[in-house]
Amino acid sequence: MAETHFDDWVAQRYERVWPELFESAAVDPVVDLLAELACGGPALELGIGTGRIALPLSRRGVEVHGVELSPAMVARLRAQPGADAVGVTVGDFARTIVGGTFTLIYLLRNTITNLTTQDEQVECFRTAAAQLAPGGRFVVENYVPELRRLPPGETLHVFARTSDHLGFEEYGDLAAQVAVSHHYWAVDGELRTFSSPHRYVWPSELDLMGRLAGLTLRGRWSDWHRAPFTGDSRAHVSAWAKDS
Numbered sequence: 166m167a168e169t170h171f172d173d174w175v176a177q178r179y180e181r182v183w184p185e186l187f188e189s190a191a192v193d194p195v196v197d198l199l200a201e202l203a204c205g206g207p208a209l210e211l212g213i214g215t216g217r218i219a220l221p222l223s224r225r226g227v228e229v230h231g232v233e234l235s236p237a238m239v240a241r242l243r244a245q246p247g248a249d250a251v252g253v254t255v256g257d258f259a260r261t262i263v264g265g266t267f268t269l270i271y272l273l274r275n276t277i278t279n280l281t282t283q284d285e286q287v288e289c290f291r292t293a294a295a296q297l298a299p300g301g302r303f304v305v306e307n308y309v310p311e312l313r314r315l316p317p318g319e320t321l322h323v324f325a326r327t328s329d330h331l332g333f334e335e336y337g338d339l340a341a342q343v344a345v346s347h348h349y350w351a352v353d354g355e356l357r358t359f360s361s362p363h364r365y366v367w368p369s370e371l372d373l374m375g376r377l378a379g380l381t382l383r384g385r386w387s388d389w390h391r392a393p394f395t396g397d398s399r400a401h402v403s404a405w406a407k408d409s
């Protein structure tokens with residue numbers, strides 16, 4: 166059963182605790198590539214959140230719909246200018262069929278790992294494929310698992326360390342590929358913590374999920390500027406096409 170860790174506290178402070186995600190250097194290349202891949206058709210964002218990308222993409226002239234599990238994140242989206250143009254269906258994106266077909270379906274910021282079992286991730290690919298127009302693109306932005314950075318016997322990997330934010334991943338269940346992300350923030354003189362489980366997944370396993378769903382890999386880059394993906398890349402943006 167899907168659950169969201171994005172409660173009212175996080176929804177209200179999403180921009181405050183992850184300010185780097187809202188800088189134009191982070192947003193513009195995402196919007197540019199997604200607008201191009203949508204090819205003039207409608208787009209569906211899985212885990213649309215507060216509309217960080219959906220709102221500027223909609224302003225760019227792309228018709229955008231979203232699926233989101235957290236009512237608090239949807240409420241935050243709805244409170245922003247331009248939200249009227251973006252439809253949202255509340256539900257689990259692994260299974261929710263919105264109605265209609267899309268030329269682009271996309272998942273940003275490692276959100277595929279919020280599905281904590283392989284079965285759910287496979288189901289998500291099938292659900293996306295079922296809603297894509299022939300030739301349409303399914304795009305996933307995800308990190309490459311950081312296992313190479315763990316010294317033998319260690320389970321913790323620090324990914325953020327600033328004066329007001331400590332973030333680290335705890336690699337526990339290697340067989341199920343589940344790691345827990347922990348965040349400690351100092352906000353307004355208060356210490357807040359946020360932990361969520363993630364099923365980390367290799368790019369090659371995502372390609373297999375694509376094949377099971379009738380999707381073929383058409384592009385894989387290490388960032389939104391389409392820099393080449395190599396064995397040393399720490400993240401990828403991958404695009405699969407629905408076989409016609």
Ligand SMILES: C[S@@+](CC[C@H](N)C(=O)[O-])C[C@H]1O[C@@H](n2cnc3c(N)ncnc32)[C@H](O)[C@@H]1O
Nearest residue numbers: 167169171212214217233234235257258273279
């Ligand atoms: C990391 S945030 C990304 C939000 C937005 N896409 C962005 O780039 O800012 C992940 C979002 O996915 C939502 N989410 C997680 N699992 C979900 C699921 N199974 N179904 C629908 N939404 C889900 C969370 O509630 C959260 O809003």
